[in-house]
Amino acid sequence: MFRKFLPQEVNFFELFEKQAGYAVDAAQCFKEVTARGNIDEASLNKIRLIEHQGDDAAHTIIDQLNKSFITPFDREDIFSLAKELDDVIDMINTIVSRMSVYKLSGVNKNLIEFSLVIYDSTRAVAQAVKCLRNIKNAKAVNEYCVEINRLENVGDSMRDAVLAELFDTEKDPIAVIKWKEVYQDAETVLDICEDVAHVVGNILVKQA
Amino acid sequence: MFRKFLPQEVNFFELFEKQAGYAVDAAQCFKEVTARGNIDEASLNKIRLIEHQGDDAAHTIIDQLNKSFITPFDREDIFSLAKELDDVIDMINTIVSRMSVYKLSGVNKNLIEFSLVIYDSTRAVAQAVKCLRNIKNAKAVNEYCVEINRLENVGDSMRDAVLAELFDTEKDPIAVIKWKEVYQDAETVLDICEDVAHVVGNILVKQA
């Protein structure tokens, strides 16, 4: 009887790892796009596919949650974790999609830097999520969370510096409108990664 | 003894139907405003009245929730449903109010299209909410949710196309600032309708 519930628990960890993996994939795709300074149909299709896969993973988690009596950690934390991971993927997809709609092309060193920090943050998120399987990993999880917080602070400073530069150097208001939004979105990705870290931190504290 | 609690349950359904009805009213008002291409004092008063009625309905639901021991479905779903329906109405009110503040007038075919999709989506939301009364309606509810998701995708594509067109054709940066915000808000209404569909979907899954 007890065994019947156990696979359920295993599922959640697997699903979260899958979802966090899609966040890394999305960040990887964003990194490639900024390095190339050009968004072609192939990159658009790729990020859209990742976004769909992430969506499916999130829905599966929520569905399982709604059907499960026993969960490996608090229901609201499962819900929040699935939602925040989905938001990370969505926001990266939004940026790439916007760059295409706004016809922003050309290699932009600021955006490249953002994409690298975002990639590092999603990697730390994926590692933290992977460690959730075992309470013995508490210390490691905590270190990943500290790293995600650090990267969010890095992103804050970058955004401030980059926006100040934009307003100082870009005289075309239409270009200011476009780039300002993309830079602010990039920083928002790091904010959401930090939200993930908070949820993961809460899960740890409760199990300690 | 049992009967004492039953009217409570009936109340929630009625209140949600009322609230969803105000969302349709708001969408209807928005549709009229865009068709006329002009916001007069009468339409402003109308949308404000609807927004107040929606607010009252939301507060009544939350108050009842706080006072009730027995609820027809999970407390957090009641809270989310009331909140998301309120957000739909608020966002439509915000758009109409912004168009007035920004002095945006003239018939705009893009905004007319958005208003029609928004109207269809709020209608589907109202139908889905109405079906919640009876678990036998699960299939119908599901179809409405699929439709709401479809309309959100339609809205995504519309927003991308409309923003691309705006940046290609509108050379006045101030006009770009205003219309960009209104188009993005219009798409956000459809996002929130999709959030409502998710809550409704969760309620169904749990009762299945």
Add this chain to the structure above:
Amino acid sequence: MFRKFLPQEVNFFELFEKQAGYAVDAAQCFKEVTARGNIDEASLNKIRLIEHQGDDAAHTIIDQLNKSFITPFDREDIFSLAKELDDVIDMINTIVSRMSVYKLSGVNKNLIEFSLVIYDSTRAVAQAVKCLRNIKNAKAVNEYCVEINRLENVGDSMRDAVLAELFDTEKDPIAVIKWKEVYQDAETVLDICEDVAHVVGNILVKQA
């Protein structure tokens, strides 16, 4: 045995009062900045310090919440209250930081007015939070919440008037971009204060 849990309860009230106090500090700092029409390094350091202190208070509350079995009011209300108070402080910090990044200087009567309304609202929030200690204060709490709602409406009208004026008089699109965002952020602070009032209201209703 019972006594062991009681100090925990006292803690939450103290922590919330501390957190609400930081919100008032942030509003006070914003008021000084707008009165002077200039953001120097000292004010930036001050608001950052307040933001860090607020962050620490919020984290302490969430940590305590995760470790506590008994709480003075519903867990989700404790979580929401900590989160919303944190958002108030964050948003004020964001505005001051943005004014610095955007190099917005000069005394602006509209922003001064906003800062006064924001200050009044955070003060009412702090009073309402202080009254939470004793259910006998229900009437006083309610009056503070009504006042916070009133100030949010005042803010709505101010924002509409101020944005209409901005679009009518400011012909530099870059200046429009900057000030529009700051004014909208200022109004958002009042929205979040209203969210705090809603949480406080829910707590009262449940205890009645």
